[in-house]
Amino acid sequence: MDCDSGMASWNPHPSDGARDTEDLEEKLRQSEELREETARKLEEETQLKVFYQGQVSQLESKLQDHEERLCSLERKMASLLEKPQLQPVVSETDKLAGQDQSKSGDSQGLVNREIKAGETCTFGLDPATIHGKLETQEDSDKGNILIKYNGDQEVVNTLGRFVGKSHTALGDVLVSGGRMYWEVDVHKSNHYRIGEHSLPAFRYEGVATKTVKRDKWIGDTKKSWCIRNNDGEVSARHNYEDCGLPLVRNPPVIGVLLDYDNAKVHFFDADSSKHLHTYEVDVSEPVRPAFQVNEGYVVVDTAVSLAKMEELLAVMDAASDSIPDVKHEASLRKTRFFNDARLTDLSKSLGKEWRQVASCLGLEKVQLDKVEINYPRDHNRQVLEGLSAWRLTMKDDDAMLEELTSCLRKGGRSDMAEKIQEEYEKSENPS
Template sequence: MDPESDSGMASWNPHPSGHNTHDMEQKLRQSEEAREDVERKLEEETRLKVFYQDKALQLESKLQDHEERLCSLENKMAALMEKHPIQQQQQQQVVGERVGRESQDQSVAEDSEETGIREVKVGEALTFGLDPATIHGKLDTQVDSEKGKILISYNGDQEVVNTVGRFVGKSHTALADVMISGGRWYWEVDVRKSNHYRMGVASKTVKRDKWIGDTKKSWCIRNNDGEVSARHNYDDSGLRLVRNPPIIGVLLDYDSAKVHFFDVDSGKHLQTYEVDVSEPLRPAFQVNEGCVVVNSAAGSPAKMEELLSAMDAAGDTIPDFTREASWHRNRFFNDKRMADISMLIGKQWRQVATCLGLQKVQLDKMELNHPKDHTRQVMEGLVTWRGTAKDDDEMLTELTSCLKKWDRSDLAEQIQEEHDQLTTEASEDPS
């Protein structure tokens, strides 16, 4: 029997048909296209996330502005009353103060005398307190006039009673009880216990319903949830910092119409502004969280000369490590070593930073602050980690362990070797 004539037997082909191969290739292409489409969508979602985070920050700022405008009505009414002597006299009678027909300038002068405000002169010591008529109702203050120290803390639970001249709304501000109209003056502010503050100078007639730095008559250093910048008239000047200044020095050179800001801890010049000296200027302090300590007795002619002579012309550069604070400079994990590690740590920096205890929201903010500067992102993370009051031995153990966990044993070993070498050299040094 001819096998080919047997209709009951199906022929078997050991090789798949071309049609089946084509189907498989088509499915593979479709799978690859689907994978690429998912990757594109993920990238687009990431871009949108960054975009909307930025928009949220902008909207938050605009909302703040609108809220401040709503709070300005009382202040404007008070300003109008000050322009009319009759209304001002009626207000003074209600509160039991002076009665009589006086010009506005005379009233302001007498009010200044009663509240202890004074105009300082060249050659005087600047030790100052706070003007109680300006202190926002949600600020608690303690003044040690003998030592020139002032503690200013934010108390959100307090009820606010607004009066003429007092800061209102969310401008949790107080002005010093001095008016500066000549000479050079310097004071320092310890800001280590606050992550929301503004420190600087303001004109005598600065608006009481505005944040300092958000008017033409105020200049400041600003910390907004860990992001430090210089600010004037709503304009932020970014500061290239590897760490936030723990103590801010303010040097007002009225005769040159300039105010300089310094990181006292490192001696780094932060920012210089030209100021309006058409009227007296006053030290200004805004605290929106925690507390700050003002030292008005910190200034001396010698110190001011030293700061001005050492002021870096390129004030936005990386801090000069030769002027680093001694307790950081003498540490193993000083700023220079942290910068070296930042350049070597690589793409695993987020995993390492998370292992070191940093939160995702902190890491996202670092990326937003420095979107095209990977090294600076890492540096900010390492400095934030160091700021948790760890000693070198604890830091060494924690960092090398996290590096090894994320496949950077080479860098962990390099850091360990550097530490061991320095330890050996220190033990052999007879001094």
């Protein structure tokens, strides 16, 4: 009985064993999840390590490239400082021309030249002035100079070199007497200036003075004169002021004739021998050819025959003889129907339609833009100036009446056209 009762009191608790198994399985599951999480984090860290190692390698490579470029620039700078500032282009030209020239050097080693009658004067570029964005090639035998804009080129600025956006180079001669003529083929550039400086510079072709500032564009100083092309619009420019040119087409070749003795520079469309513009030049100091190229390239021909220069002067003189006396013509028109008072009344009546009417009358966009710049807040004065310029191109009142009324109607101002027609008829038949 005691044995049976003892056996009956033993209890193995099978439900507790099941719970232990579940706990172990849960711990095993959690351990597996932890292992997977650890493996995932390890993989991410490995990927980040590889990524940053790649970044470090790229930075080290870039640093090495910059160090090499810096060493290259330092070598170039040292080379430039060792070279003479000017090449003996002028003296070589004299040998080719076979003429003895009197020369006197200035502080930069440039050569003063007085161009004598019957003398052809070729020239080169002053390397100390050439902007770092310009590539140049010179053929002294042919007298040709190629000037090309290269926006990707490294710039090393030195004393005397043009800087900033004034992509300029100056000729290596200082003209102090006589006449000098050169031509520039510009048909491969749509943004240039050519002229003279009292040392010259080139945006187009022009003339510049010896003391021109090296960060200024040609035509944007009192001592530089040029023809410029600004994205297809060609004009003459001096001291920040543009002068519109009556062009049928943009000249492919610009001729520059410097008449030092008469203190003038003449610009021509050398291809058609058409005179473009003339400026009076400050000759208180020598002047230099000047070139500025902001797009494409130009080719300078310094060995143009003297016969071409004389031909252009003859064409210009003949054209000036045929120009009427504007003051006399204006005085006669004071008694005509389209007198100053009537044009003033018309200018007060034309509003926003003025531009369309002006275009119909044959006024160029550059003329209208210049008038707006000169009188920015005076619309009536802008219209008056435009009508006055148009009046000078007309033969008589009858022609003016016909053209003006037609353009007014096209501009939507038939009311003004009819009113002018009535007033004109009354003036012709006062009874």
